[in-house]
Amino acid sequence: MLVNDRWLDRWPNAAYTSLQTRTSDHSPLVLCGNPDMFHGNIFWFDNYLVASPDFIPSVYNVWRHNIVGTTTDVVTKKLKTLKQDARHDSLLLCLEHCRRILYLKTVKLEQIMLQQRAKLQWLKGGDQWSRIFFRKIATRRAATSISYYELQGRRSKLHFYIAEDKSPGLDGYSAGFFKVAWYIIGDQVTQVVLDFFLTGKLLKQVNATLLSLIPKVQVSTTMADFRPISCCNVLYKAITKIIVQRLSPILERLISPSQNAFIPGRSISDNKLLAQELFSGYNQQRPLRGVL
Numbered sequence: 001m002l003v004n005d006r007w008l009d010r011w012p013n014a015a016y017t018s019l020q021t022r023t024s025d026h027s028p029l030v031l032c033g034n035p036d037m038f039h040g041n042i043f044w045f046d047n048y049l050v051a052s053p054d055f056i057p058s059v060y061n062v063w064r065h066n067i068v069g070t071t072t073d074v075v076t077k078k079l080k081t082l083k084q085d086a087r088h089d090s091l092l093l094c095l096e097h098c099r100r101i102l103y104l105k106t107v108k109l110e111q112i113m114l115q116q117r118a119k120l121q122w123l124k125g126g127d128q129w130s131r132i133f134f135r136k137i138a139t140r141r142a143a144t145s146i147s148y149y150e151l152q153g154r155r156s157k158l159h160f161y162i163a164e165d166k167s168p169g170l171d172g173y174s175a176g177f178f179k180v181a182w183y184i185i186g187d188q189v190t191q192v193v194l195d196f197f198l199t200g201k202l203l204k205q206v207n208a209t210l211l212s213l214i215p216k217v218q219v220s221t222t223m224a225d226f227r228p229i230s231c232c233n234v235l236y237k238a239i240t241k242i243i244v245q246r247l248s249p250i251l252e253r254l255i256s257p258s259q260n261a262f263i264p265g266r267s268i269s270d271n272k273l274l275a276q277e278l279f280s281g282y283n284q285q286r287p288l289r290g291v292l
Contacts, residue, residue: 043083043172047164050180058085059181063188071191075235076205078185079171162237169233170208178234189235196239206235 008014019028049055062082067074164176178189196202213226220226232240247254 043086045086045168045173045177047174047176049086050176054085056181056184058082059184063184071188071195072203072206075185075188075192076171076203078188079173083172162234167212167229167231169231169236170210171205171233173234175234175237189238192235193238193242197242202236202239206233208233209236 015032017030017032019030059082062078062085065078065081067077069077162175164174164179166175168174178185182189192206210231212229212231214229215225216227217225
C-alpha cells in the first residue's frame, strides 16, 4: 500500500489488513484510520443463550479443565475462556432469532388474511393460556433460584434472588448464566465467596464496578440530569448481600437514632418533614410552645 507524506500526516495511526483472495488475483484490503479507537465490543452475556442445546456442553467443557491458582483466579479465567464460545453462539442464535421473527410475521399475516376471509371469531382461551404461561415461569424461577450456601457446617441463606435481566458488570455475565449453570459451576463459585470471608482478599477482576450515567430527561446538559448506577459482577453482588445480611441485626446499634437512612421502618424524609413542620409553626401569629 503506497501513500504520500501528506496522507501520513493526516492519518499517522492508520493500518490495513489483507483479506483472502476470492475470484480475482488481487487481495482486498481493509483500511482502519485510527485502530487505537477500536478495542472490540464489550462482552454481554445474552440470557437467550441458555436455550441453546450447546450451552451446557460448552460450560461443562470449559469447567472441567484444571487451572492452577486460587479459586477466585480459576473461576475468573474459566469465565474469560467461556466468552469465546458465548460470542460465537450469540451470533448464530441472533441469526436464528431473526429468521424466526420473519417466519412468525409471515404466519401472522397469513392468519389475518384467512381470518378475514372466513370471518372467524377470536378464540376465547387467551386468559387460560396466560395463567398456564405465568405458572410455568414461576415454577422455573423457583427451580433455578439459589437460596442457601454452606459455611463451616452451618447452613446460611445466600439471598441469590438477583434478577436474570439485571445489567451485568465488567465480566459481562448476568445472574441468569449462574442460575442455569449452577450445578456445574456452583461448587467453585461458592468457594470464591467463602475464600473472601476467610482471607479478606478479592481479585481486582471481581472487585470491579462499571459506573454508568442514565439520563433523566431527553436533553441532558448537566450532571444533575443523569442518574448514576453501578454495574457490579454477580460474585461481587453475592458477597455484598451476605455482608448486608450479617450487618442488618446490628445496624440499629451502629447508627444514631436521629439517622433514618439504612434502617428498616425508617425513611430518610422523616427528619425533613419534622423540621418543616416545626419551622412552619413558628411563623404563625400565635405559635404554640415547643422545643426544637
